[in-house]
Amino acid sequence: MKSTADRLKQIMSERGLKQVDILNMSEPFQKSLDISMGKSTLSQYVSGKQSPDQPRLYLLAKTLDVSEPWLMGFDVERSRRLEDTLKLSDANSTKLIEIYNQLDLNRKNNVYNYAMTQLDKQKNAYSSSVGENRHIVYLYGAVSAGTGEYIPQDDDKPEKVIVEGVVPDHDFAVRVNGDSMEPLFADQQIIYVNKADKSEVRNHQFVIAELNGEFFIKKLQINDGGIKLISLNKKYSDIQIHDYDDFIIRGIVII
Incomplete structure (x- = not known):
């Protein structure tokens, strides 16, 4: 299995990017997501001396427009899935709750069941039941x-x-x-x-x-x-x- 360092080097090679380019690309996302990442931190990730925590993994995935599992090194699709792209900020979470509260009981149940299905799929991304x-x-x-x-x-x-x-x-x-x-x-x-x-x-x-x-x-x-x-x-x-x-x-x- 590849590492995050391998994936970062692969993207940098394919796109002709330097570490400073990734940092510059990430600045709008750092501000909107309130996640900081400095030059030395990124250097540690690229060298493989340290792996990104979950917030910075998400920041890098958003910046480079790739899926988080792929960036972690798993043999999965590189492109971001819809649920990855639509990850909710605090403001969107509040809006979602407001919409949910306006639904009737049947539609609330539909939302709940869909969310639970997505959670189960997420939990079982690397294993599944066959009996x-x-x-x-x-x-x-x-x-x-x-x-x-x-x-x-x-x-x-x-x-x-x-x-x-x-x-x-x-x-x-x-x-x-x-x-x-x-x-x-x-x-x-x-x-x-x-x-x-x-x-x-x-x-x-x-x-x-x-x-x-x-x-x-x-x-x-x-x-x-x-x-x-x-x-x-x-x-x-x-x-x-x-x-x-x-x-x-x-x-x-x-x-």
Whole structure:
């Protein structure tokens, strides 16, 4: 699966844009949405050292006229969907409520049912039910629990699999390759991940981390001695993060 940095570089290459051009293009949206983004912040996003939070992801998507899931790196349509384009400002939200209150009961029910249908579709964008307790899940490669390798699918196309049991809301799913996180995460187990960066994670969370170009699933430990990536299987040594390392948090594993 591609990253937001990959998508930004792709757009800049295709459109002949520089970072300053994106900043200039974003200024009207920064004002209308009341979302700020400076030169250093955008530079972090383009370099991949940091991922944009939800408000700035929306700001960039609006600025570049692309969908947020595509900008996040998912293999989906690039163009903005109608509901993305028509995201409501506070003023529009108030107007919507005023219109809703003018409707009769039947039409209010229609609005409610439509909204719930859209919410369900949003929640299940990357998984869907195919029967009682069985779901389609899209896997975006395998992440190693041991050596730090990352094994993407060909051309970043997701693998469609059917799984049984509860599938939580998630941003992407991957398969574990290796036994360094046993007994909690088994070799070949499917895990579900929410995208996050270093500013969003907490001590002792299980994360997908990129270290010097290699990907790991590990337990994050933060203390006065710095940052470590911890293996649950004691056959494997912990990994100390140094100042000179290129270290990026890609997501938080859903337990």
